Amino acid sequence: MIQTLKYWLGINLNCKEAHQFLTDYVENALDEDLKWRFEQHMRLCRNCRVYLAQYKAVIALLHDTAPPKPQPELVAHTLSFLKNELNKPTS
Amino acid sequence: MVFRRHILWLVYSQTTSTLTLIFLRVTKSYTENPNYLELLRQRDEGILTQMVLEETPKLYRCIARLVRDPDEVQNLVQETFLQALRKVENFRGESLFSTWLCAIGINLARASLRRSIRTDLMDEADIEVLQPRFDEQGHAIAEYPLWNPERGLIRKEQIRILYEAIERLPEDYRLAITLRDLEELPMDEVARMLEITEGNLRVRLHRARNALRNLLIHYDTNT
Numbered sequence: 001m002i003q004t005l006k007y008w009l010g011i012n013l014n015c016k017e018a019h020q021f022l023t024d025y026v027e028n029a030l031d032e033d034l035k036w037r038f039e040q041h042m043r044l045c046r047n048c049r050v051y052l053a054q055y056k057a058v059i060a061l062l063h064d065t066a067p068p069k070p071q072p073e074l075v076a077h078t079l080s081f082l083k084n085e086l087n088k089p090t091s
Numbered sequence: 092m093v094f095r096r097h098i099l100w101l102v103y104s105q106t107t108s109t110l111t112l113i114f115l116r117v118t119k120s121y122t123e124n125p126n127y128l129e130l131l132r133q134r135d136e137g138i139l140t141q142m143v144l145e146e147t148p149k150l151y152r153c154i155a156r157l158v159r160d161p162d163e164v165q166n167l168v169q170e171t172f173l174q175a176l177r178k179v180e181n182f183r184g185e186s187l188f189s190t191w192l193c194a195i196g197i198n199l200a201r202a203s204l205r206r207s208i209r210t211d212l213m214d215e216a217d218i219e220v221l222q223p224r225f226d227e228q229g230h231a232i233a234e235y236p237l238w239n240p241e242r243g244l245i246r247k248e249q250i251r252i253l254y255e256a257i258e259r260l261p262e263d264y265r266l267a268i269t270l271r272d273l274e275e276l277p278m279d280e281v282a283r284m285l286e287i288t289e290g291n292l293r294v295r296l297h298r299a300r301n302a303l304r305n306l307l308i309h310y311d312t313n314t
């Protein structure tokens with residue numbers, strides 16, 4: 001009875017357990033039941049909500065970084081490099 | 092004008108009075124050629140050129156996220172293509188060809204990083220210190236500081252600090268964060284590149300993200 005109540009209130013998942021599922025949650029890799037329990041814990045625990053928001057913010061910041069771009073001449077240099085190297089006699 | 096596998100466009104702009112040449116590739120990817128592996132084995136110039144053209148941007152990004160010296164990145168890109176061509180018969184088609192190429196590039200980048208000596212790299216104990224703490228009942232020991240990345244340091248500065256922090260992460264964590272969160276490659280592709288399970292990758296990502304969050308908040312609230 002208590003276990004069922006805890007389940008429906010989402011308190012059968014403590015902060016430490018919820019924390020272990022953070023990556024699975026943001027990667028959308030939790031099954032429906034666990035996802036519900038995780039979200040229920042988040043609804044009830046302000047501290048974990050804060051952490052989740054910050055965790056997501058770090059990922060957003062990482063996504064926001066500009067990708068390094070190759071110099072335009074790299075393709076031509078690479079093709080010429082390969083031609084030279086591949087034509088070398090193998091020892 | 093159709094030139095072999097490309098279309099050449101000549102565009103004249105009346106406002107700037109300039110003639111622009113646009114060279115568009117209209118073919119599908121070289122990997123859609125059913126014989127591309129055989130052609131690469133034979134060093135067919137056409138397919139080789141197509142491969143270098145198509146794969147250079149992704150390969151460059153993967154390597155440049157790990158190695159900062161642009162000359163070294165260029166060398167590693169070229170060396171990756173060379174190694175791939177020399178052992179193309181080892182490619183068994185279990186992943187995309189581009190994933191296989193990036194895996195070779197990453198291994199070369201790792202070797203390059205090991206040659207450059209850094210004294211400020213974190214180790215597993217440093218990462219552990221940056222993880223959140225819980226009591227015996229599994230409750231968080233401390234309240235997390237209210238940190239709003241939108242309100243703290245300017246975004247450019249946050250990204251610079253993030254980069255510095257990523258460079259200090261142990262290699263396994265740095266690779267996971269770089270490929271998944273910076274390059275945004277799919278989980279299964281990253282796991283294949285790093286030759287680990289997806290579960291293992293998620294653990295590395297989790298610990299690395301916790302560490303980065305902690306470092307960023309610490310920096311943000313102390314400046």
